Amino acid sequence: MRIPILSYLCYIDEDGFIFVVDRLKELIKYKGYQVPPAELEALLLTHPEIDDCVVIPFPDKDLGQFPMAYVVRKNGSGLTEKDVMDFVSKQVAPYKRIRRVVFIGSVPKNLSGKILRKDLIQLATSKL
Template identity: 65%
Template sequence: MMKGYIGDDEANRKSFDAEGWLKTGDLCYIDENGFLYIVDRLKELIKYKAYQVPPSELEQVLHSSPEIQDAAVIPYPQEEVGQIPMAFVVRQPGSKISELDVMDYVANQVAPYKKIRKVAFVNSIPKSAAGKILRKELASIYAMPATPISRL
């Protein structure tokens, strides 16, 4: 790895903790057998009011539905609360699951602040060659609203 950035103390403070460990931005846990699981990225967390919502948790719930073939969750800007969880859903062939059905399915399994609040149905979820969801592509496909610029 590396010891740090030469001559850039600010970058070093942001990138390394007090013990010298690199802050990767990954959200992880270690199970009872000592195995490390990387489950999400801190930068990908949805900031709903004062809460942080991991998209991967909501995606796991969505994937558990027999009506859903694939799904991805992204933050959607919402002025009153900061961001809301928005789901992109690929229906199973023949499924008639609705936006309300998707929201109810998730709401019955998660804390109230984690609920899906917007749904878009798509034909496929864009992914990298490694299978990682390309969230920025989803945001651009849906034509996310521009963030307002404050006047000076």
């Protein structure tokens, strides 16, 4: 089977096997720029007070979409929405900044461990 590598996030192990770990299809379109949620999630997970996270596209009539983060804080953390946004904004280009943060108890995943992004997108947009 042929797989177009450009639309997948892969790695090659020391034995030469290719492992597909994610799809790049889930890009956020911010003012014509493409923002990969996986990049922002990897950055957020480096924060010492963040246990887990997921970044989704949030619709906006002027911008198209902007990055929104659902964040699971570590126990006893006093992390705020501003803390999260400042942490990211210092390390990424302006168009990749997270514009909204919601704290949740856990990231919803299916039985195989895949993040249920569609559920979080639906939750975020249901209040519009």
